[in-house]
Amino acid sequence: MKPLTFEKRRLEEALSSITNEDLLALQCLKRVGLPNKKNEEYRYFDIVSLLQRPWTRFIANKETITQSEHLVITDGVITAMPRFAGVTIAYAQDIVPDANHFDPLYYMGHLLNPEIISIRCDKNVALHIEHRFTKKERLLSYRTALFVQENVDVTVTETFFALEAEGSFVLSGSDIFLARNASLELVKSQTLHENGYVSLFSHCYNLEEDASLTLRTFDFGDGSGLQLFQANLQKDANINAEHLLFAKGEHTQRGTVSKIMHVGASTGSTQKAKTILQDHARGIFDALIKIEPTGKQTVAHQNSQAILLNDGAYMVSKPQLEIYIDDVEASHGSTIGELDEAQLFYLQSRGIAHQEAKKMLIMAFANEMIDAVVDTTMREEIHVAFERAYYGATILECIDTCENCAHTVLNE
Amino acid sequence: MSNNIMDIQDLHAKIGEKEILKGLNLSLEAGKVHVIMGPNGAGKSTLSKAIVGHYDIEVTKGNIRYKDKDIVSMEPEERALEGIFMSFQNPVEVPGVNNAYFLRTAVNAKRKFQGLEELNAAEFLRAAKKLVVELGMKPEMLNRSLNQGFSGGEKKRNETLQMMMLEPDFIILDEIDSGLDIDALRAVSEGINRMKDGKRTFLIITHYSRILDYIAPDYVHVLKDGKIIKTAGSELVAELEETGYGALEES
Numbered sequence: 001m002k003p004l005t006f007e008k009r010r011l012e013e014a015l016s017s018i019t020n021e022d023l024l025a026l027q028c029l030k031r032v033g034l035p036n037k038k039n040e041e042y043r044y045f046d047i048v049s050l051l052q053r054p055w056t057r058f059i060a061n062k063e064t065i066t067q068s069e070h071l072v073i074t075d076g077v078i079t080a081m082p083r084f085a086g087v088t089i090a091y092a093q094d095i096v097p098d099a100n101h102f103d104p105l106y107y108m109g110h111l112l113n114p115e116i117i118s119i120r121c122d123k124n125v126a127l128h129i130e131h132r133f134t135k136k137e138r139l140l141s142y143r144t145a146l147f148v149q150e151n152v153d154v155t156v157t158e159t160f161f162a163l164e165a166e167g168s169f170v171l172s173g174s175d176i177f178l179a180r181n182a183s184l185e186l187v188k189s190q191t192l193h194e195n196g197y198v199s200l201f202s203h204c205y206n207l208e209e210d211a212s213l214t215l216r217t218f219d220f221g222d223g224s225g226l227q228l229f230q231a232n233l234q235k236d237a238n239i240n241a242e243h244l245l246f247a248k249g250e251h252t253q254r255g256t257v258s259k260i261m262h263v264g265a266s267t268g269s270t271q272k273a274k275t276i277l278q279d280h281a282r283g284i285f286d287a288l289i290k291i292e293p294t295g296k297q298t299v300a301h302q303n304s305q306a307i308l309l310n311d312g313a314y315m316v317s318k319p320q321l322e323i324y325i326d327d328v329e330a331s332h333g334s335t336i337g338e339l340d341e342a343q344l345f346y347l348q349s350r351g352i353a354h355q356e357a358k359k360m361l362i363m364a365f366a367n368e369m370i371d372a373v374v375d376t377t378m379r380e381e382i383h384v385a386f387e388r389a390y391y392g393a394t395i396l397e398c399i400d401t402c403e404n405c406a407h408t409v410l411n412e
Numbered sequence: 413m414s415n416n417i418m419d420i421q422d423l424h425a426k427i428g429e430k431e432i433l434k435g436l437n438l439s440l441e442a443g444k445v446h447v448i449m450g451p452n453g454a455g456k457s458t459l460s461k462a463i464v465g466h467y468d469i470e471v472t473k474g475n476i477r478y479k480d481k482d483i484v485s486m487e488p489e490e491r492a493l494e495g496i497f498m499s500f501q502n503p504v505e506v507p508g509v510n511n512a513y514f515l516r517t518a519v520n521a522k523r524k525f526q527g528l529e530e531l532n533a534a535e536f537l538r539a540a541k542k543l544v545v546e547l548g549m550k551p552e553m554l555n556r557s558l559n560q561g562f563s564g565g566e567k568k569r570n571e572t573l574q575m576m577m578l579e580p581d582f583i584i585l586d587e588i589d590s591g592l593d594i595d596a597l598r599a600v601s602e603g604i605n606r607m608k609d610g611k612r613t614f615l616i617i618t619h620y621s622r623i624l625d626y627i628a629p630d631y632v633h634v635l636k637d638g639k640i641i642k643t644a645g646s647e648l649v650a651e652l653e654e655t656g657y658g659a660l661e662e663s
Contacts, residue, residue: 345466348488349497351522354487364557
């Protein structure tokens, strides 16, 4: 293991055996420049002090892969995976990075990882990916790629677990390629802790003609992290992105930076962010929807709602539209505020204490997005993760959120 | 000894800068059905909001004694736990709060206040289901978000369900008959009549006498320009139907 720095000279040394994919990534990195506090995408997230630390990278040995119902990636390597028809999981070296991504760390991730975990789906499947981190104070970097073939519908759920990964920096991300008329529902839930790892995930989603992506991200806790993504939409492609963030703590910086590029005609995007901030946490929603001159008859809507639970919490909300053609329908909006007084009073008028009523409304604000998750197991897990992050424990019984349990009692 | 559950004396209340209640006096005998009638803008809803501690209302003078305690400075939830319940004219929608979870939390807050053991989710659902069926509601309404997307009738039935589950001592029905068709009005009225036990007190606020065909009042109070100007028995309803409020003057 050798120390890794992000100085240009060292990077070039490290790239002595350069491949075509590496060369492209390096050229692109040269174009966008190394990350610094002047980068718009890192203006509200302290990237400099994170990168200036003398990280030692941990590269895990590829172990024997056991069979499992889920794909398990431990410290960047596959440790367990399912073996069912329609999904091929392997290491690949030929994943070409997107040439127009906005994020320097997207290219750094590619340069650091000549081998990428590739998942190819050629049948309708549901796949769960569990990411595990087990090393303290290390740079853990890996990337994945997901390919969904033509006319195939896939659901992917992702969860993240840390076992003694205190002080580590996880630099990761995914390149997703949805072929013509493919559809993907992608649900991610990640709780970060103050003394745990910092996560920086930089993704690129490529949607071919008629493809559709539903992206639901759930970020909770008092640890810092940022997800960045660029989505490229070809003709008739559609993305529906929802982001729920609950952040607390004194130094937490957490959020989403994104660019949705409407390249083809008749594309659609809906992006909604809901943020709840406590203590001195900083929430970030810095999202651009760009409609290219070729993107006629695009429909794009973007909205951010934030609730600040106390003075000191800080929300950066920057929904942005960049439109280069007339024939489109687009809107964006942002609200930052407190809880609805009429709703609060209604709950109190039924004998529910003010503090408890506030908690119920915060849960309600979050539940709107959690309840939209179709996968029952994942939905319950997210309910519990949110409860734990917000209350410190889960207070809900299964019957409170599980329709099946309630129906069983009601149909007795 | 007085048999009144509530005595309101010289109550002045305003919304914003506008004074609505202007020295209102009203005594409500326990266990009876009281009706407040009056023209638009008389202050009927302001009175009900003042009793439950609504944030819109500022009481500037006077007091509201309930069970021999002045409740003017009490929090809304304290008043509710003491047994005051208001069925809202337009119950607010609360997306994301499960109706059953909300009602169980309210029921358990009341039980805790009374020193009773809290109900678990299954116990609660079984108890609620019985009443839901009696009220002609669909059981799945318990699993929906509180009041979200409910029709006018469904909202009123849901208010009645809450009332029946919480078993309050003092019930304010604010325009509960507005927007109800005959079937819904009958179902809601039957629910209310079942709760009449000679101990529980009702304060019905209404523009029209329609609901009084189903719920027989003991007293009718006429509220006009921020004051109660007349109190009489149920015969006053017919008189008001005939002569209107204009003929009445403060006595």
